[in-house]
Amino acid sequence: MIFKRLLDKQQSSPPMEAPPTNVEPIANTAQLFIQAIQAATHYPDDLIVKSLSPTLTLLYINHLVDNQTLNDHIIAPLQVNTTTTPEAVIDTLSVADIQHGSILAEAIDALVHGAALIHVAGYSKVIFASIITRETRALSTPENESQVIGTQVGFNESLATNISLIRRYIISPDLCHKKITIGRRTHTAVSLIYIHGIASEQMVNTVQQRLTDLRIDALIDSAVLAEMIDDNSLSVFPQMLLTERPDRFCDGxxxxxxxxVVDGSSMAVICPQSFSEFFQSQEDQNLRWPIATFVRLLRLAAFFLSVYLTPFYVAALTFHYEVIPQAFIVPLSESRALVPFPPIFEALLLEIIIELLREAGARLPTKIGQTIGIVGGIVIGTAAVQAGITSNILLIIIALSALASFTSPSYMMGNVVRLIRFPIILLAGYWGFYGIMLAFCFLLIHLLRQSSLGAPYLSPFYPPRFKDMRDSIIRMPIPLTAKRPTFTRPTDEYKFNPDEPIKPKKS
Known part of the structure; x- marks a missing residue:
């Protein structure tokens, strides 16, 4: 409630005013133009100014342009063919992206985006030749969404490379790409991608409006963007999927x-997203349907196991001894005979230790992190049992819960499991099974109220859509999945004609 009131108060306050637009014209002399550019960029040391001839002046930011293209396609032609008009300069250059403008703000914007500015003396006009270069890493295997069967390539931080990967999978003129600039300071390029004729126009307009309405200084990563444009930013549950796999992105x-897709981020955003889809992997489409169904059920069972197994142990040992099997009471009592702490403190202590080991292993270098995780878990667990701080049974339960939390294909949903486990343990320690049921009802009500771009978050189970359930928890055979899920409200409801066979006839 406190965060909700703060958010409502912030939204009710007047929005941040946009900076005044600079409509100052381009100076017709080279000296005044250079002074205006230097003053606007605060006299940077990497601003290069070259005089190519008495009438031509070249300006660019070092390390932001391609030096080879600059020398071969701009400097060399202009030094050989001395021109005196902007039109002649444009005809001389062999650069693909070349424009001209008469406003100083346009020239500054092009300069910081990797363009070389060419000023012709006597004209209030400047030429922008875009020759930007960026250091990007090569395509590699996705690290957070690895799979055995399927493609082994992931997005990187280059927007152009990511768009080319998407167009490689979907070779269609219906693939629409709209570019939006976000960030008053960073001017980050964001691409809105959808398939015309399949995606709902209302959904596309909703996402586009949310992107264009953002009034922020900077945008660095796609995860920040997803949190800012989802339906409920105060919820711990993600409503949009972050993926580094182009095949999963195209499948959505x-x-x-x-x-x-955000420039500079290796994670793309897919929306809308339902709760059950966070437990689906792209590899499920490549496996045989019985195996894929078994794996999905295993992931969902691991989610409930990770959330409720430790609270069940705390509640049973604190209030409800009658639920413990009689054959199990004696070894359980012997295991806890030397433990001086109540079950709730014992469980919280081990959970915090597990989280410390997990966080330390994730932040350390790869080789050291794996060693710390394995050795630290064994040493601390063994020492804790021998010192009488915890019992063997709880140590097994905590390790099993931590292992089950890693089964979610989505890293964001795995973090949710790590967080909600702690308040449920507290409720189980104070009110037993009643506390567990209270936490379950609260989570269920919260999930029922959530939406993703206006679509129900618990679809297809609420509201019940039985036809969509065939590809939610259960992965049906491909010939039975002709209809697209109604969750996305697609314009074209069918992937293929269900009345025609999609497999070739046997000879």
Whole structure:
């Protein structure tokens, strides 16, 4: 409630005013133009100014332009063919992206985006030749969404490379790409991608409006963008999927979803997203349907096991001894005979230790992190049991819960499991099974109230859509999945004609 009031108060306050637009014209002399550019960029040391001829002046930011293209396609032609008009300069240059403008703000914007500015003396006009270069890493295997069967390539931090990967999977003129600039300071390029004829126009307009209405200084990563444009930013549950796999991204587009790619981020956003889809992996589409169904059920069972197993232990040992099997009471009592702490303190202590080991292993270098996780877990666990701080049974339960939390294919949903476990343990320690049921009802009500771009978060179970359930928890055979999920409200409801066979006839 406190965060909700703060958010409502912030939204009710007047929005941040946009900076005044600079409509100052381009000076017709080279000296005044250079002074205006230097003053606007605060006299940076990497601003290079070259005089190519008495009438031509070249300006660019070092390390932001491609030096080879600059020398071969701009400097060399202009030094050989001395021109005196902007039109002649444009005809001389062999650069693909070349424009001209007469406003100083346009020239500054092009300069910081990797363009070389060419000023012709006597004209209030400047030429922008975009020759930007960026250091990007090569395509590699996705680290957070690895799979055995399927493609082994992931997004990187280059927007152009990511768009080319998407167009490699979906070779269609219906693949729409809209570019939006976000960030008053960073001017981050954001691409809105969808398939015309499949994605709902209302959904596309909603996402586009949320992106264009953002009034922020900077945008660095796609995870920040997803939190800012989702339906409920105060919820711990993610409503949009972050993925580094182009095949999963394209599969979402083909289902009628909308994708967002942010320049400088290796994670793309897919929306809308239901709760059950966070437990689905792209590899499920490549496995045989019985195996994929078993794996999905295993992930969902691991979610409940990770959340409720430790609270069940705390509640049973604190209030409800009658639920413990009689054959299990004696070894359980012997295991806890030397433990001086109540079950709730014992469980919270081990949970915190597990989280410390997990966080330390994730932040340390790869080789050291694996060693710390394995050795630290064994040493601390063994020492804790021998010192009488915890019991063997609880140590097994905590380790099993931590292992089950890693089964979620989505890293964001795995973090949710790590967080909600602690308040449920507290409720189980104070009110037993009643506290567990109270936490379950609270989570269920919260999930029922959530939405993703206006679509029900618990779809297809609430509201019940039985036809969509065939590809939610259960992965049905591909010939039975002709219809796209109604969750995305697609314009084209069918992937293929269900009345025609999609497999070739046997000879």
């Amino acid at each position: 587009l083909l289902d009628g979803k909308v994708g967002i």
